Amino acid sequence: MKLNVILSGVFALLLTSVCLAQEGSIKNDFKPSSSNQPGQEYPQVNSQGYARFKIFAPKSDSVKVSLGLGGRGGTKLSKNSEGFFTGTTEGPMDEGFHYYHLTVDGGTFNDPGALNYYGSVRWESGIEIPAHDAEFYALKNVPHGNVQQILFPSKSTNTSRRAFVYTPPGYNKNTSTRYPVLYLQHGWGEDETAWMNQGNANLIMDNLIAEGKTKPFIIVNTYGMTNEVKWGKMKEFSIVPFQTVLIEELIPYVDANFRTVANQANRAMAGLSMGGMETHTITLNRPDVFAYYGLLSGGTYNSSEIKDKNVVKLIFLSCGSKENPNRVKTAAEELKKAGINAVSYVSENTAHEFLTWRRSLRELAPMLFQK
Amino acid sequence: MKLNVILSGVFALLLTSVCLAQEGSIKNDFKPSSSNQPGQEYPQVNSQGYARFKIFAPKSDSVKVSLGLGGRGGTKLSKNSEGFFTGTTEGPMDEGFHYYHLTVDGGTFNDPGALNYYGSVRWESGIEIPAHDAEFYALKNVPHGNVQQILFPSKSTNTSRRAFVYTPPGYNKNTSTRYPVLYLQHGWGEDETAWMNQGNANLIMDNLIAEGKTKPFIIVNTYGMTNEVKWGKMKEFSIVPFQTVLIEELIPYVDANFRTVANQANRAMAGLSMGGMETHTITLNRPDVFAYYGLLSGGTYNSSEIKDKNVVKLIFLSCGSKENPNRVKTAAEELKKAGINAVSYVSENTAHEFLTWRRSLRELAPMLFQK
Structure with a gap:
């Protein structure tokens, strides 16, 4: 028997052990x-x-x-x-x-x-x-809000555009109650279906409301890639078309057709990833429209960007622990030092994926519309 | 040159001509x-x-x-x-x-x-x-109704079950108006998403309403295969579980949470294919619940099945011309002779597919809730 055959045999044995060990551990x-x-x-x-x-x-x-x-x-x-x-x-x-x-x-x-x-x-x-904490986004035996598809007229794009509107449990019964609104955006490559499908945003809200942890509010999701953006070409992205659809068309439509509290103090905008980038730009362009800002794995604000600290009620910055958690923590600290109500949240053991954003919504919702 | 080579040559030439002719016609x-x-x-x-x-x-x-x-x-x-x-x-x-x-x-x-x-x-x-008549189900610049996902409690199946509810344009503004309801079922192998996705039921209604051709009403779609049915084993199907969900759970929930006119005269049931079979059975079991019945490629009624002619306001029977149009025509005639308001409709040049059912809804809607 030659040496290399013996070595092969030993190697095969070792490999088998490794494989067995691995199999055994599953x-x-x-x-x-x-x-x-x-x-x-x-x-x-x-x-x-x-x-x-x-x-x-x-x-x-x-x-x-x-x-x-x-x-x-x-x-x-x-x-x-x-x-x-x-x-x-x-x-x-x-x-x-x-x-x-x-x-x-x-x-x-x-x-x-x-x-x-x-x-x-x-x-x-x-x-x-x-997930070990999957209960917070599970379908439970609690009162459920509705998710409705609306088709709103958009003159700027010459189309009827689609949005999804979550109305909290009781919306159809408490017909004199008016609600604040969170405009919540998806990420690059996703669309207006993301937050209610893979995001479970409606179930997260149903469960938080059932536990008395958040004020009931309306959530609106619409398509944020009004102009097509190729991945890696974000610098060519212009916010103008989407800002027009959101501010000039969607918000007036929602305020006219749902029982909203139609003012800045009762309006929030948040987004994940590219939706955070959009939130950042639009909230800074139009501080008269939104009072609460949320960037979920979507960048940060610097206090120098905030023109009037008094109109910003909350800045929420989050990401997964496998992203760049120090960046959101440091940014929130800097904002707080400048006298802005800023909060950072890091989702443990998650990356740039939806569990990070489900958890972020769970953390953000109770802080909204408290002032 | 041998004969078979010559023949092959002629054949190849013929084949080429046939192919060219076919290509040319596309x-x-x-x-x-x-x-x-x-x-x-x-x-x-x-x-x-x-x-x-x-x-x-x-x-x-x-x-x-x-x-x-x-x-x-x-x-x-x-x-x-x-x-x-x-x-x-x-x-x-x-x-x-x-x-x-x-x-x-x-x-x-x-x-x-x-x-x-x-x-x-x-x-x-x-x-x-x-389709040459695709306009009737197209997304147009008209006022749009909303399609909302509801999760309603179902004790009989111990779950929160999903349904989609179409509310007509103006539902959120005309807050004192109450609306009749059509419960509209999908076919075998489909689910509660079918009528609003591939059926375009919301757009068909938006367009009919914009043209003043139909009274605005609510449409509700839910899952009709409460017990699993294998294709070809329809005889093993029991209507009981679905009838319980529909009559005891969904209808009371819709009546409590939407502005319906909650009585028999303002309630219709229709379904396509297997949904027609369900409609047939449930309307006959519970004539106190529905006044308008529609079977879309889903069988027929015989007048002997109708216990009290006075409570049936309409029986609508339809199918595609490539199905068995004589069957629905003959059945409608038989019902009319027995003094029942019956209408048949045949969709030209279509089979057991969704254009038949889109057109059937277009024909059925204007006849509903007229009495």
Whole structure:
């Protein structure tokens, strides 16, 4: 027996041990993800946060899932004799919601088992990795607000534009009550469906209101990419078209058709990622319109940008701990020193993803419309 | 030169002529379908109703589209050197909306270019073949009603169940007006999203109301497959669970939370396909609840089934001309002879698909709540 054969044998043994150890460490309590299409068994998730996929592609040579541990290029699936490709992520995923897609023999498709969510300028597959604090955005047996699609006239774009309006529980019964409004924006590549679909904003509000933790208010989501912006070309973005739609068209329509308190003190604007950038610019351009500002993984304010401190009731800055938490903390400190009511929030163990923003809304909502 | 070579030559020439003739007859005015995802160039449709597909699948051997002329097994696409599969339907498709999917090397996936619609118990790709009368369901510059998602408590199923409620234009302003309600059901494999997504029910109503053709009323859509029914096993279907949700839970919730006229004379029920079957059973079981009945490609009533003719204000029966139009015509005649106000409607050149049902709603709406 030659030395290299012996070494190969030792190496094979070592490799087997490593694999067995890894297999052994994955708990076998996989369940269909809560974001699956009705009745679909896959994708599955386990209690540790591993995700497992199963795709029927009998004559394909290669199926890859874009989801996987950071920077490792996703999860390659293996084919069995019945034509199913299966595989499990190399390690536990971050808790919360993730977008993903399949690469089937080089082409991009969605997972037929998963629901689709608008992100990356397309409807993508989505998966929920159960979060330890998932209760705050779960559908519970509490009074529910409604989410309504409105089509509002927009002269500046010569279209009827779509927005979604969350009205809190009781809105249809307490017909003399008027409510403040939060204008809440999605990120790049997403649209006006994001906050109520993958954001669970309505359920977060229903639960906060049921626990008496927040004042009931209206939330409005509309499309913020009025002019098309390519990823990486943000510098070419002009805020003018969207600001016109929001300030001149949507807000007057909402104030005319819903029971709002139609003044600056009862209006907030917040946004995630690119929506934060939009919030930053629009709130500074029009301090007469909004009193509460929120940037969720969407940059910061510097006190020098605030012309009149007295009209700003709150600046809320947040991000995930896997983003740049010091940046929001430092910015909030700087604003506070300048006499502005600023708060920072860092979502533990999350990155630039929706669990960060769900938690941010949970933290932001109770601070709104308190003055 | 041998005879068979000469014959081959003649045959090749003939084949070329046939292909050229066919190519020549397809107008080159293809445009992206109106049901594409934002910014997607494919699928495309031309003014004759041909549909053209383009799928990137560089390492696949075979891509087929389930859509094609009846009974011919879909449209097989051909691969070019850049990895795109392209192809055009063999002939013009029926006008209106069609569900479809791709078969990529034997696996089932959606077309990444098209929007998805819930049908066949999954989110499927959808395509719009422009109809000559498409104006009646188009988004126009008219006052728009809202479509709101409600989550209503259901003790019988121990869940919060989802429904969509269309409130007509002006509902939020005319706060003393009360409205009649149409409970409108989807078909097998679809869900409560179908009528407002692929059905365009909200736009059909907005347009009818703007033209003064119908009384404004509320429409409610909820999920009708309360117990799971497998296709072909309809005989095992029990109406009890759904009837309980509808009559004992949803209607009282809608009457308590919306400004309805909460009586039999101002309540209608209609449904397409399986939803028609449900409408048939429930209206006969509970003539005290609904006054107007509509079956859209969903069967017929016989006068012997109607216990008290005086409480039935209208029976509307419809289908596509490619279904069984004589059946609905004959049934309506039989009902009329028995002294019941019955109307039949046949949608020209359509089959068991959504253009039949969009047109049926356009015809039905003006007849509702007139007595």
